Amino acid sequence: MSTTVSPLAPKSYPDMPDIEGVTFATAGAGIKYSGRTDVLLASLSEGTAVAGVFTKSKCSSAPVDWCKGILSEGHARALLVNSGNANAFTGKKGKAAVARSAEIVSSAMSCPENEIYLASTGVIGEPLPAEKFAGVADDLVAAQGQASWLDAAKAIMTTDTYPKLATATVELDGETVTINGIAKGAGMIAPDMATMLSFVFTDAPIAPGVLQTILGQNTETSFNAITVDSDTSTSDTVLFFATGAAEKRGVEAVSEIDDPRTDVIRAALADVMTDLAHQIVKDGEGARKFVQISVEGAESDQSAKRIALSIANSPLVKTAVAGEDANWGRVVMAVGKAGEPADRDRLAIWFGDVRVAMEGERDPGYSEEAASAVMKEETIPIRVDLGIGTGEAIVWTCDLTKQYVEINGDYRS
Amino acid sequence: MSTTVSPLAPKSYPDMPDIEGVTFATAGAGIKYSGRTDVLLASLSEGTAVAGVFTKSKCSSAPVDWCKGILSEGHARALLVNSGNANAFTGKKGKAAVARSAEIVSSAMSCPENEIYLASTGVIGEPLPAEKFAGVADDLVAAQGQASWLDAAKAIMTTDTYPKLATATVELDGETVTINGIAKGAGMIAPDMATMLSFVFTDAPIAPGVLQTILGQNTETSFNAITVDSDTSTSDTVLFFATGAAEKRGVEAVSEIDDPRTDVIRAALADVMTDLAHQIVKDGEGARKFVQISVEGAESDQSAKRIALSIANSPLVKTAVAGEDANWGRVVMAVGKAGEPADRDRLAIWFGDVRVAMEGERDPGYSEEAASAVMKEETIPIRVDLGIGTGEAIVWTCDLTKQYVEINGDYRS
Structure with missing residues (x-):
């Protein structure tokens, strides 16, 4: 049990009614x-x-x-x-x-x-x-x-x-x-x-x-x-x-x-x-950011979930979030490695409301400043549209920080 | 390009003969x-x-x-x-x-x-x-x-x-x-x-x-x-x-x-x-340990490789190695999550030459001291025998350290 409470912890506990029985x-x-x-x-x-x-x-x-x-x-x-x-x-x-x-x-x-x-x-x-x-x-x-x-x-x-x-x-x-x-x-x-x-x-x-x-x-x-x-x-x-x-x-x-x-x-x-x-x-070990990953336009809901998890589990995506770096190239990488149907040239990616990539390249209106502002928030919404179908899924993860390594490199002792 | 050379770097470069053409x-x-x-x-x-x-x-x-x-x-x-x-x-x-x-x-x-x-x-x-x-x-x-x-x-x-x-x-x-x-x-x-x-x-x-x-x-x-x-x-x-x-x-x-x-x-x-x-x-980003994961006794070579990669990609196994912690329970977890045929009660695990687990539980002769000594080495051999077949595979990875997070949280800037 850690002595430092996660910065993402709820500000208060809910009032829990009794449940008979x-x-x-x-x-x-x-x-x-x-x-x-x-x-x-x-x-x-x-x-x-x-x-x-x-x-x-x-x-x-x-x-x-x-x-x-x-x-x-x-x-x-x-x-x-x-x-x-x-x-x-x-x-x-x-x-x-x-x-x-x-x-x-x-x-x-x-x-x-x-x-x-x-x-x-x-x-x-x-x-x-x-x-x-x-x-x-x-x-x-x-x-x-x-x-x-x-x-x-x-x-x-x-x-x-x-x-x-x-x-x-x-x-x-x-x-x-x-x-x-x-x-x-x-x-x-x-x-x-x-x-x-x-x-x-x-x-x-x-x-x-x-x-x-x-x-x-x-x-x-x-x-x-x-x-x-x-x-x-x-x-x-x-x-x-x-x-x-x-x-x-x-x-x-x-x-x-x-x-x-x-x-x-x-x-x-x-x-x-x-x-x-x-x-x-x-409360993810060492978490400082809460990340919501929405994938839409996939071949199926199952395919969307696999892609969303590929992004959510990518150490490079998670460390980029930790570093408040709008590194959407790593999201492309994670989509690519998922092994699910995808068409590079139809892919669009948003950080918050900021579209950073579309049609297989950086968004023409891309603003590093706007994307970076999203990354400074506590909750980071990442949205991917594959543009090939109607499958969708949402998963949640946190960032990967030095504290994660610290906590888990010294768990048993 | 980093200014600090990995501690696992070769001590010298090989003499490379010319190749005509x-x-x-x-x-x-x-x-x-x-x-x-x-x-x-x-x-x-x-x-x-x-x-x-x-x-x-x-x-x-x-x-x-x-x-x-x-x-x-x-x-x-x-x-x-x-x-x-x-x-x-x-x-x-x-x-x-x-x-x-x-x-x-x-x-x-x-x-x-x-x-x-x-x-x-x-x-x-x-x-x-x-x-x-x-x-x-x-x-x-x-x-x-x-x-x-x-x-x-x-x-x-x-x-x-x-x-x-x-x-x-x-x-x-x-x-x-x-x-x-x-x-x-x-x-x-x-x-x-x-x-x-x-x-x-x-x-x-x-x-x-x-x-x-x-x-x-x-x-x-x-x-x-x-x-x-x-x-x-x-x-x-x-x-x-x-x-x-x-x-x-x-x-x-x-x-x-x-x-x-x-x-x-x-x-x-x-x-x-x-x-x-x-x-x-x-030269894995932030690597301090070289880990060889050998899986044998699997249903097939392909199954052995999937299990070996499940271990090699587990952040909890990799942080334990970074912490020089002989945490074989995380190896069990990684075998379990691979989704490949496995029988908990036939599983045996070694760190180096030290058998830490067998027949579904901690090895009766388990010595924390001996296992910990293996973890202090620069090269960590982890061996898993599933005891259900003849499939085998070897994969290599490195530990997961705070430096990995540091390097990747600040790559683009």
Whole structure:
């Protein structure tokens, strides 16, 4: 955990309404850090539906394997998250550690093990001392409700410089339902996904199948559309819990994907997830600039996204942004290397509202001064029009600074 | 051009034998730099065969398009290279600039335009003032033979901190023939290929078809097996010229790929190209460590290479190397994110001779001290055994340091 907060951090935290059926407690179990909380236990009311999206890494962590294994049950009673140790690449010991963790929570909360979700973030390859959870489990159960959303977000931080929270409300059947989310992540952030954990909760009554569908759809344009360093973690986890408590207030259960209320929830969920995704990028290790890359006119949306990510992951583009250099030649390079259909002579590029290139060469009206002014801003919009189709995509990244190298050259010590 | 030479630079330059049929002259045309040479003209004897491999970028530069257009002719009389301006993304002006360049050289050397090869390296998007070549062309022709191989290598440098040269000799039909190569490149270096130019010359008599085949084969394991920053240039060019002068000494022409002498030449060419490729990585912008990544036990050679490049391009692996941190967890992450077949529980990883991980977890005999000692060396061998097949590949990269960010955050100014 850094002592210097990212300059891109939000100026204030949102007011997070309570969500009926969700309570938190946190503890300092001394997994790796001292003098801070490193364990979060969320208690979820009976019947809470759950959906999840996980890392595509071939070397996924033990808790990711655990969650995937129980997800088909569709229900959750508890979520245990620790920071400081990822329990990844820990072999049989890792598998034993998740089993032991579930056993400890199951016993303390008197709920089935296959309704206990686990997530870990931190160092890879160190055995996770699950027994440390036993020492705090009863306290965590007794203290349920004492930790706020902010406390919860703080307990799951690793190299994050600030806790990440977002909230939205929507009307369903005349009643207000809430969607709250927390997230962590600052490095090893790349599509499919990042070392990022995000937990989203709602009191809306939504069936697991619907929950899974809308979570998957929204992940594509939020957590899978951000990149800090192109590195994908072994531990990425997004879980979405619906306690259904609003049903008591007369909100009918959403159990079909073509229920018109699904779109309402999906849109609000998208707001929360995109907000959290942006907060992760803005806490990108060493980040000083937030970069939005929009690609349009591509052969397909997928092709547009690949090109956008090629730009977003280019160290030369990212260092140019860090240096406030309107070096659009590097954007051309990144378009070219993406390997996607492109026609050099139709390409146009904008930094903010300043068109810097068109029809395969520098814009005749190019003004270095105008382009440089855009680069001095905190948020840098880069727009590319390929001029060959209707595919489009937006991704977000940050600049690459000396501080990134400093943070990551000295992470374990 | 940097004033501080990379600590990984060779301690001395090789003695480069003359190659009959090849002469050089250099000039300072003031394309962008002042107080240094920035144009190289190589004169090649009549009948010189040529082969080329070029960037796969969809936004290739005007000189790349020019060379591709004349390559089928198979013969070369001249090579004109400038540094300081890449003539890339320069649209119609760029096309006009290469045509004008060829015209200038053709007139000064009295040779056909379609035997004049052009290469440019430097800033993207600025029109190339080809007329500046006219001012030095006659001098360059008159001064042929006055520039050494070292002078030639120096004239094509951009952010390089040292000139790159390599040489090899082989016996063909009882006669010694020579292969000499020069190269430039330090950033925007990634497979398929780099902002790298390399020009290789031999006096062996080799038909264009054979020349093209062995150049293509050797590129895969040399220039296409290195990465500094995963960024692929618009301008990458490797040209191989065979003057055939050794024919006069009794060496019979190599005109078939199954001529047993082809293997002899291919092996020597591989030595020269791999040497030059290593020199480029060792001059990687800000590099302090040379990293060799060997992947074995993969499903196929191609899969091994993808995994090796995933490791080599990971900013987290590269910053760990910069920090002399034996952070093998990041190697696991990079294997996992490659998306290639892998079995976490069969994976083994070595830093140098120290096995740090096996069977999906930390090696039981792991010694932080021994692993850290490897990381303090200048050359860091990282070996990964996937344990699922017989595919293998080796790639080379360098570490990612604050100096990389510094150099690239302030390149244009």
